[in-house]
Amino acid sequence: MNNDTVQPHLDDDATAWAAHWIDARRTTLPKRLCGPGPTEDQKVALRRAACAAPDHGQRRPWRCIEIGADQRALLGEWFAQALLERDPHANAAEQAQAREKAHRAPWLLLLVCRVRGDDPEVPPAERLLSAGCAVQNLLLMATAMGLGSALTSGKAMASRALREGVGLHADEDALCFVNVGHVKAWRAAHARPQPDDVFSVLGSD
Numbered sequence: 559m560n561n562d563t564v565q566p567h568l569d570d571d572a573t574a575w576a577a578h579w580i581d582a583r584r585t586t587l588p589k590r591l592c593g594p595g596p597t598e599d600q601k602v603a604l605r606r607a608a609c610a611a612p613d614h615g616q617r618r619p620w621r622c623i624e625i626g627a628d629q630r631a632l633l634g635e636w637f638a639q640a641l642l643e644r645d646p647h648a649n650a651a652e653q654a655q656a657r658e659k660a661h662r663a664p665w666l667l668l669l670v671c672r673v674r675g676d677d678p679e680v681p682p683a684e685r686l687l688s689a690g691c692a693v694q695n696l697l698l699m700a701t702a703m704g705l706g707s708a709l710t711s712g713k714a715m716a717s718r719a720l721r722e723g724v725g726l727h728a729d730e731d732a733l734c735f736v737n738v739g740h741v742k743a744w745r746a747a748h749a750r751p752q753p754d755d756v757f758s759v760l761g762s763d
């Protein structure tokens with residue numbers, strides 16, 4: 559039998575595990591992460607998880623760019639340049655703070671999505687959704703590995719320095735950074751929406 563056609567074996571345990579890891583995922587900001595980052599095997603599994611995301615029309619609308627240890631100083635320069643783009647008077651301490659942010663996450667990816675371009679069948683919102691599904695898969699897998707993770711963004715995302723530095727195409731935007739590592743100190747869980755707040759049934763008021 560072709561393994562690709564085998565249905566997952568769902569039983570109570572599997573459902574409970576899925577619910578557990580979905581509930582356990584939480585943002586651990588990069589300043590609360592420490593090394594080591596994921597192992598090479600874990601990275602393979604994390605990438606595979608992202609690639610399992612729904613993708614209408616198999617457009618492959620998103621990609622991830624890993625920013626390795628040897629590229630962090632460069633990323634820091636782009637952060638400092640991004641700061642100067644929006645505030646030419648930013649002082650040396652502010653620029654140093656911008657640079658430092660590039661060094662925090664043990665494993666750092668930049669999530670990029672093709673948000674423009676002529677595709678009437680799969681509009682930008684669907685492509686963004688596919689990217690969101692991909693990154694959530696990755697975050698959940700990281701959580702199940704006992705790793706901490708966070709999405710981070712900020713004004714540098716749209717800066718010319720970052721766009722040109724990482725080589726974005728004209729139809730792409732950088733959506734967020736994906737930070738993964740071990741956790742120095744787990745943060746307490748915070749309140750989440752109740753399902754009744756966000757789910758309704760059409761026709762029952």
Ligand SMILES: Cc1cc2nc3c(=O)[nH]c(=O)nc-3n(C[C@H](O)[C@H](O)[C@H](O)COP(=O)(O)O)c2cc1C
Nearest residue numbers: 583584585586587708709710711712733734748750
């Ligand atoms: C696209 C995206 C970008 C984010 N960027 C930041 C960020 O720059 N800084 C930050 O503190 N949190 C950021 N977050 C994380 C949210 O603040 C976080 O998910 C939210 O507070 C809920 O917390 P939880 O993830 O622990 O459930 C981002 C989340 C998303 C989806």
